[in-house]
Amino acid sequence: MTEEKIIVGAGTEFPLNGILTIPENLEKTVPAVVFVHGSGSSNMDEKVMKLTPFKDLAKGLGEHGIASVRYDKRSFAHGRKMIKKGNLTVREEVIEDAVLASEMLKNDPRIDPEKVFIIGHSMGAMLAPRIDAEGGNFKGLILMAGTLDTLEGVLFRQLEEMKNGKSKIMAWIASAQDKKFRKSFENLYELSDEEAKKIPYAGGVNLYYFKEMGLHRAKDYLEKTEKPVLIMQGSRDLQVNVERDFGGYKKLFGERDNFSFRLYEGLNHCFVPALYDDISKATKEFSKERHIGENVISDIAGWILKNC
Numbered sequence: 001m002t003e004e005k006i007i008v009g010a011g012t013e014f015p016l017n018g019i020l021t022i023p024e025n026l027e028k029t030v031p032a033v034v035f036v037h038g039s040g041s042s043n044m045d046e047k048v049m050k051l052t053p054f055k056d057l058a059k060g061l062g063e064h065g066i067a068s069v070r071y072d073k074r075s076f077a078h079g080r081k082m083i084k085k086g087n088l089t090v091r092e093e094v095i096e097d098a099v100l101a102s103e104m105l106k107n108d109p110r111i112d113p114e115k116v117f118i119i120g121h122s123m124g125a126m127l128a129p130r131i132d133a134e135g136g137n138f139k140g141l142i143l144m145a146g147t148l149d150t151l152e153g154v155l156f157r158q159l160e161e162m163k164n165g166k167s168k169i170m171a172w173i174a175s176a177q178d179k180k181f182r183k184s185f186e187n188l189y190e191l192s193d194e195e196a197k198k199i200p201y202a203g204g205v206n207l208y209y210f211k212e213m214g215l216h217r218a219k220d221y222l223e224k225t226e227k228p229v230l231i232m233q234g235s236r237d238l239q240v241n242v243e244r245d246f247g248g249y250k251k252l253f254g255e256r257d258n259f260s261f262r263l264y265e266g267l268n269h270c271f272v273p274a275l276y277d278d279i280s281k282a283t284k285e286f287s288k289e290r291h292i293g294e295n296v297i298s299d300i301a302g303w304i305l306k307n308c
Contacts, residue, residue, distance in 0.1 A: 001062035008071040008101050014078050016097060018044055018071025021058040022110060031115035031308050032067035032108075033142070034101045036094060036131065038122030039151070041076040046121065049286040051270045053121060060297030066304055067111055069101045083204030087197050089212045091134075094127055099135040115139050115308045119300070120146065122239065122269065127213075129221030140228035140307050142300060143218075145237055145269050147245040148252070150214040152185050158239065161279045189214065222253065228307040229253070230260045230300070234267030236274035238282065262299055271296050 001023050008016040023030055035054045037046050045055035054070045061068055075082060075093050082088055098118070106113035118138045120128030125146025132138045147154060159177055184199060188211055191199075196208040222229065231253075233246040240246075246263060253259040268274035272290035275281075 001059070006069070006071070006104070008069070008097055008104060012100075014074050014081075014097070016071045016074060016077050018069055018101070019058070020067065020069050020108075021062045022067040023062055023065045026110055029110060029112040029115075030065055030067050031117065031139075031304055032069070032105045032111045033061065033117045033119050033304070034098055034105065034136070034138075035068060035070045036098050036118060036120040036124030036128060037073045038124055038145075041079055042073045043076055044070045044072050046070075048270060049283070050289040051272060051286050053270045053292060056292040057119065057297065057300070060292065060294065061301055061304075064298070064301035064305075066301055067105070069105055071097065071101060073097075079204075086204075087208060088205055089209055090123075090127055091212075094124070095131050095134060098127075098131045102136045102138065112308075115304075117142060117304055117307075119144060122146065123151065126151070126218050129218045129225065130216050132225070132227070133221050138227070140230070140304070141225070142230045142232065142303070143249075144232045144271065145234065145240055146218065146231070146249075147240045148217070148219045148222075148248050149245070150210070150217065152181075152188065152210050152214070154240070155181065157241070158279060161238070185210070219252065226258055228258050228260070228303075230262065230303050232262045232264070232271070232296070232299075234264045234269065234271055234274065236266055236277065237269045238274075238277070238279040238285070239269040260303060264296060267296070 001021055004020045006018045006020045008018045045052040058068045058070055074097055102116055105111045105116050116138055117140045118128050118132060118136055119142040121144045125143035128141050128143055132141055188207060193208060196211045197206050199207040201207055231249045235242055250261055266273055268285060271292045276285050
């Protein structure tokens, strides 16, 4: 396989550096995927300290004959500019660029335009069904470590787990944040858009970011789709919960023929072997280099090829 430097959104206000990974010695057009990041600023590899999930997946899928596009997240490449513009939503931060990446793949003569998939990780998994419906038009959806909950719901659950963790310092910090945020988020969906835009959260984001995303939930799109969907999670994921999140998908969609499910024993939020079972140790969890295993990669590749 080869890696080619690309620009997603070339000529727009927010061009993004990226990489197209494509199999070598092509005899026919190939399927491809667009990677969509989790929350926060992240580079094209979705680097989390010593972990690089998207780089691992791109390399592994390339060896199975599947091309991919990964690119710097807009908030990573243009964070200050976005904050200055104000009233950021996931449409500007994530959705628009994922749609552009999809169009780029479909216009590449080496790619089969009818076989372009989306892989969303964490918050990217929450947004993938919306991205598909709002212009991505993918062949199928792969949701890794996602949830049907709202973003603020995930935030409060994680704070609750930190409050009950082993670190007294982190528990104290989480308790203070939980109290502050719960007051701020009170009656979120009863606020007008203008009222929500006036209440700051953090990092240049206001409550309208959460409200707008919460009004476009993955569940609503997934209930309508007839496209193939693959739900994936690690059993030791501390960011989302197996029983509530993975189980929530199965409860709603387990009887649907177009849904498939994979749970990986011992893997964490980034689909590498977990080291700890305490969310307050997330820094240590991600500080040791590991890579996504062939079992995960071959499952994704096999599912894509089956659904082409």
